[in-house]
Amino acid sequence: xxxxxxNCQKDVSPTDAKFFxxxxxxxxxxxxxxxxxxxxIKRTLNALLLMSDEKIRVDxxxxxxxxxxxxxxxxxxxxxxxxxxxxxxxxxxxxxxIDARDSKDQSQGPRASSKGVRLLGSGGGGSEQP
Ligand SMILES: [Zn+2]
Numbered sequence: 001x002x003x004x005x006x007n008c009q010k011d012v013s014p015t016d017a018k019f020f021x022x023x024x025x026x027x028x029x030x031x032x033x034x035x036x037x038x039x040x041i042k043r044t045l046n047a048l049l050l051m052s053d054e055k056i057r058v059d060x061x062x063x064x065x066x067x068x069x070x071x072x073x074x075x076x077x078x079x080x081x082x083x084x085x086x087x088x089x090x091x092x093x094x095x096x097x098i099d100a101r102d103s104k105d106q107s108q109g110p111r112a113s114s115k116g117v118r119l120l121g122s123g124g125g126g127s128e129q130p
Pocket of ligand 1: 006007031
């Protein structure tokens with residue numbers, strides 16, 4: 001009886017056997033899948049961390065960093081979640097801008113261009129005050 005991949009139940013020869021996180025026994029295909037997902041999540045989280053630092057920096061400069069804080073306690077979860085949601089929206093907008101830019105080359109329909117203009121409008125200026 002051969003060894004089976006825990007994920008896809010395919011037979012795995014001892015030379016091909018892989019362990020994800022030293023405990024999940026899997027075939028090379030499932031291992032690669034798990035590794036690639038791990039790498040993707042890691043990159044996404046790193047990007048979020050960089051963006052959050054930048055957001056905190058800009059918020060400080062613009063005098064917008066403000067929430068109820070008890071110095072003796074952890075920052076409340078809802079503040080953290082709200083910040084993450086804002087970052088995801090920023091990331092979403094950024095992607096839409098990139099998509100709009102990319103699709104401009106392929107389809108020059110009025111829908112694509114008006115979307116791009118709207119997004120550019122929402123992204124720039126606006127909040128600047130003398
Ligand atoms: Zn497998």
